[in-house]
Amino acid sequence: MEATELLKKHNLRKTATRTEVLKEYLSAGKALSHAELESKLGEHFDRVTLYRTLNSFEEKGLLHKVYDETGTVRFSLCSDHCDVSSHEDDHVHFHCTKCGNSYCLDLPIPEMNLPKDLMINDVYMVANGICKTCQRA
Ligand SMILES: [Zn+2]
Ligand SMILES: [Zn+2]
Numbered sequence: 001m002e003a004t005e006l007l008k009k010h011n012l013r014k015t016a017t018r019t020e021v022l023k024e025y026l027s028a029g030k031a032l033s034h035a036e037l038e039s040k041l042g043e044h045f046d047r048v049t050l051y052r053t054l055n056s057f058e059e060k061g062l063l064h065k066v067y068d069e070t071g072t073v074r075f076s077l078c079s080d081h082c083d084v085s086s087h088e089d090d091h092v093h094f095h096c097t098k099c100g101n102s103y104c105l106d107l108p109i110p111e112m113n114l115p116k117d118l119m120i121n122d123v124y125m126v127a128n129g130i131c132k133t134c135q136r137a
């Protein structure tokens with residue numbers, strides 16, 4: 001789906017910043033942090049506007065957070081099933097310990113028998129390793 005369509009689907013008004021940011025995520029094929037996004041877009045983008053854009057994208061079900069062992073928070077494109085009421089990004093993420101990139105894997109987090117007396121909101125699963133690009137380098 002294209003940026004314009006995605007914004008429409010998620011009831012977001014089309015702005016230049018939103019379109020640009022979404023295009024970066026659509027073409028990146030990996031998770032991008034705020035800093036990575038900023039360096040891709042260039043300095044003419046206002047920092048605060050970018051923060052707000054990322055937050056509203058997360059709120060509306062366009063992007064979800066991706067965590068790794070270094071503590072860097074990145075965002076990645078959501079599946080078609082995410083919307084403003086719920087995120088369904090319960091898949092495994094991959095983190096390359098060499099280049100630091102993170103990706104969504106098309107692999108659901110396996111069912112676990114979590115303790116019944118705990119209130120669990122989210123479960124994250126990260127596979128650490130070396131990505132294909134770094135294996136070739
Ligand atoms: Zn989502
Ligand atoms: Zn890598």
Ligand SMILES: [Zn+2]
Binds near residue numbers: 089
């Ligand atoms: Zn993901």
